[in-house]
Amino acid sequence: xxxxxxxxIGYIGLGIMGKPMALNIQKAxxxxxxxxxxxxxxxxLQAAGATAHTNLPALSQCCDVIxxxxxxxxxxxxxxxxxxxxxxxxxxxxxxxxNSTISPDATRHxxxxxxxxxxxxxxxPVSGGDVGAIAGTLSIMVGGKADIFEKVKAVLSACGTxxxxxxxxxxxxxxxxxxxxxxxxxxxxxxxxxxxxxxxxVDAAKVRQALLGGFAxxxxxDIHGQRILDNNFAPGFKSELxxxxxxxxxxxxxxxxxxxxxxxxxxEHLQAMVEQGLGGEDSSxxxxxxAAESDFPLFD
Amino acid sequence: xxxxxxxxIGYIGLGIMGKPMALNIQKAxxxxxxxxxxxxxxxxLQAAGATAHTNLPALSQCCDVIxxxxxxxxxxxxxxxxxxxxxxxxxxxxxxxxNSTISPDATRHxxxxxxxxxxxxxxxPVSGGDVGAIAGTLSIMVGGKADIFEKVKAVLSACGTxxxxxxxxxxxxxxxxxxxxxxxxxxxxxxxxxxxxxxxxVDAAKVRQALLGGFAxxxxxDIHGQRILDNNFAPGFKSELxxxxxxxxxxxxxxxxxxxxxxxxxxEHLQAMVEQGLGGEDSSxxxxxxAAESDFPLFD
Numbered sequence: 001x002x003x004x005x006x007x008x009i010g011y012i013g014l015g016i017m018g019k020p021m022a023l024n025i026q027k028a029x030x031x032x033x034x035x036x037x038x039x040x041x042x043x044x045l046q047a048a049g050a051t052a053h054t055n056l057p058a059l060s061q062c063c064d065v066i067x068x069x070x071x072x073x074x075x076x077x078x079x080x081x082x083x084x085x086x087x088x089x090x091x092x093x094x095x096x097x098x099n100s101t102i103s104p105d106a107t108r109h110x111x112x113x114x115x116x117x118x119x120x121x122x123x124x125p126v127s128g129g130d131v132g133a134i135a136g137t138l139s140i141m142v143g144g145k146a147d148i149f150e151k152v153k154a155v156l157s158a159c160g161t162x163x164x165x166x167x168x169x170x171x172x173x174x175x176x177x178x179x180x181x182x183x184x185x186x187x188x189x190x191x192x193x194x195x196x197x198x199x200x201x202v203d204a205a206k207v208r209q210a211l212l213g214g215f216a217x218x219x220x221x222d223i224h225g226q227r228i229l230d231n232n233f234a235p236g237f238k239s240e241l242x243x244x245x246x247x248x249x250x251x252x253x254x255x256x257x258x259x260x261x262x263x264x265x266x267x268e269h270l271q272a273m274v275e276q277g278l279g280g281e282d283s284s285x286x287x288x289x290x291a292a293e294s295d296f297p298l299f300d
Numbered sequence: 301x302x303x304x305x306x307x308x309i310g311y312i313g314l315g316i317m318g319k320p321m322a323l324n325i326q327k328a329x330x331x332x333x334x335x336x337x338x339x340x341x342x343x344x345l346q347a348a349g350a351t352a353h354t355n356l357p358a359l360s361q362c363c364d365v366i367x368x369x370x371x372x373x374x375x376x377x378x379x380x381x382x383x384x385x386x387x388x389x390x391x392x393x394x395x396x397x398x399n400s401t402i403s404p405d406a407t408r409h410x411x412x413x414x415x416x417x418x419x420x421x422x423x424x425p426v427s428g429g430d431v432g433a434i435a436g437t438l439s440i441m442v443g444g445k446a447d448i449f450e451k452v453k454a455v456l457s458a459c460g461t462x463x464x465x466x467x468x469x470x471x472x473x474x475x476x477x478x479x480x481x482x483x484x485x486x487x488x489x490x491x492x493x494x495x496x497x498x499x500x501x502v503d504a505a506k507v508r509q510a511l512l513g514g515f516a517x518x519x520x521x522d523i524h525g526q527r528i529l530d531n532n533f534a535p536g537f538k539s540e541l542x543x544x545x546x547x548x549x550x551x552x553x554x555x556x557x558x559x560x561x562x563x564x565x566x567x568e569h570l571q572a573m574v575e576q577g578l579g580g581e582d583s584s585x586x587x588x589x590x591a592a593e594s595d596f597p598l599f600d
Contacts, residue, residue, distance in 0.1 A: 127511070127514025128514050129515060132515075138514070139510055139514030162510065164506055166503065166507065167501075171503075174496070174497060174502045174507075175510050175511070177500075178494075178496050178502075179510070179514060179515070181489065181492055182493040182516045185488070185562070186489060186516070188485070188562050189482050189485035189486060190482060193482040195560070196474070196477060196481060196549065196553050196563075197478050199553060199556025199557060200477075200555075201556075202471045202478075206467070206475070207441075207474075207478045209464060210439055210441045210466060210475050210479070211427070211475070211478065211482060213428075213461065213462025214428050214432070214438070214479060215479070215519055216427065216479050216482045216486070216519070216520075217518065218486065218517065219515055219517040220516075220518070221482070221518075223515075249496065256498075257499060257594060257596065258495055258499040258591075259590075260492045260496065260590070261593075262485070262488050262492050262565060262566075263489075294559045296557065296558055
């Protein structure tokens, strides 16, 4: 067993993304430790050989690298800064790898506090959805120190195929924000394109097929264009989480002195979805609120 | 020589797109006839073996299939309905293939008038840019009668790799309108994404690279994202033409009772470009007007 494989890995946040990522780390030959508020979340990973702990300090004490994958900034702050959290219990030299999508500012603040106790942090949000998490083909955007990134690159390689060190603390989260505003606008644009075909009495499936062969080609047109045609908005990526991410991105833009009218418009669509009780649907369902504004029937 | 190769092909509109398309038809073994208002536009094709005519009626008399590739609806109307035009001079049975991007309504109207004289029309706008035109890898979206489409498919195959019969007259133009609103919004969204990286002090080139590996992957992020990083806005596809196409698309949406807020926003960016004297730049230069609204410096 190599030194890298000898690293003991902790994974916290065993949801739709975290669970398959943890499983891929386990399968790659790393010793995997897990803890979850809901013990039932650990069952499958324990069956695969992971060690489940009953509390976070216990996990902290026996891990060299601890991954986090939770929903929002306050969740990460609770795990790191809260009572019984990692700032208090992780060993000096521990590397915390945050796969969550959260505020770049909060990330920089926590990284600084952790560094004062000799604990390293990397922000490492991902793109590629549950499909990419299961297949181990995620794109992983990493912020933090380059030498720390190098130490965990082999572990990240178990989860993704496009793993890039973007810059210092927070740069991974900025990169994810750039991703989320592009994806949101692309979802809305694909929706508008399919709606225009339908409103004009033209076969939208053929339009999607034609557009995939030209400059309009995109993974979103491919995957989410098909979802729109199928009227299938089971997540995937919930619009309420995408709405949360747009808030992070627009805050970052605001701090940089930048107005992003397209991202703002997409964020308004996502907000309308949340307000209309569609927050649990895939964010490609944005086409529903666009269509509704024109009293236009959907694909069904 | 097969029957198909024996078809005599005319090509009118030897611009940035038409000239390489005509050359590919010539190279595929078809007898090529050309005519242009500016005789110098025919020099290269004559050197390759094409027959240049001194007027449109002369070309009309010796062609079985006549391609058009001009800028806007009035240009096509002039060639078909104008004095000395194709409605007057083309032989019954002639197939007119319009590669221009024009109004679906005007297309349907001309197709009807031509049909009354036994002349067939196909709307066949393309996507893929000058690069695709030269390489013969365009996406071609065809509207009109299916049996007429089948007759010219072999000729279209000389120009493109993704050739689809979308529906009846005008359906090709509707498909192109769907393409243009998706491309315009994608250009703007890629621009916003690169600007957010820069405004946040993060390496936009690394962000582009990371995003290409995830859900945000698109041909526009690949090609035009790089243009934005390089501050290289030589067309490509001129924003003034893209602005014209957005007008066609928004008219079609309006007729279908549909509002498209994202397409509307992108059209406003393109209009601002035209008003600011940037109409001759590639439409990816939309990021300039987005940045200018925040007094934000560009990539340079």
